[in-house]
Amino acid sequence: MTADRAPEASERIRYDEENIPLYVRCGRLSDYPARWGSCHWHQDLEFIHIMQGEMRHFVSGERVLLREGDSLLVNAGQLHYCYTKDMQDCVFLCILVPPSLLTANEELARRFIRPMTTDFSFSCAVYQKGTEEGDRYAELLREIWRLKQEKDWGYQMNILGLLLPLVMMAARRHEDRNLERQTQEDPRLIAQKRMIVYIKENYTQDITAQDIARSAQISEALCGRLFKSYLGQTPMQYLNAYRLESSRRILLNTEQKITDIAAQCGFHHISYYGKLFERAYGLSPLVYRKNNREEKRSV
DSSP: OOOSOOOOOOOOOOOOOOOBBOOEEEEGGGGGGGBOOBBBOOEEEEEEEEEEEEEEEEEEEEEEEEEETOOOOOOOTTOEEEOOOOOOEEEEEEEEGGGGTTOOOHHIIIIIIIHHHTTTTTOEEEEOOTSHHHHHHHHHHHHHHHHHHHHHHHHHHHHHHHHHHHHHHHHHHHHHHOOOOOOSSOHHHHHHHHHHHHHHHHHHSSOOOHHHHHHTTTOOHHHHHHHHHHHHSOOOHHHHHHHHHHHHHHHHHHOHHHHHHHHHHTTOOHHHHHHHHHHHHSSSSSHHHHHHHHHHHHH
């Protein structure tokens, strides 16, 4: 395997405001094909809090189960996604913030934040409901969500004030591990990232599993094993799921014809696209668009 450096490309975050790198939203697992989030990574710290239901998370080889009231910090640069095994829905709060926004002082960043964010062995931190630490973490995250919903003057500054203790709780847990830092990423994860980047850059084209493997300079057999190990899917299943997720966004935000959306997202047979979409979301593309438009009008 020759993939010795992680690719630079990562998830492009659509922040709440163009000039303020802060993302605070509430989502549902049912927004993803088959309730399986797209595998991705970014340099932002990600905070998850389960509002209703439960879901599982994969973070760079580690799998965690989050129940209602639990919280999770995903460290910067970690390959991760959310999913469910029983097709139950889950409502969750998601907050993203770049570490650089939390302190403008280089010495404070060097001492307290960067040791955690540059340690590949520290993939995530789980905070369980019913523990002192977990309940405090959840309280801060829910307060951030309240501030975002009310949007009073200066609410973004108040959110930043609440994010700093959350990050420091994780930094303290990282410090308390007293383990040797891992500054080099696992070559297998680097290869997986390369293949994900290739798919996201080329999903509109006719690509094969061999093309995906070639993008990471590995064999097709190893490509299949990595996808199964890290994503629980074959390369083509991940490709189709990403295409479906992309088509759903276009479906809800434009007036384009279904046939045009399918072709734009790499599906050249409308009947095949419709079959996969209904299997993933439980409705045909046309009915899904109609129902979601009606739901928005009723809010």
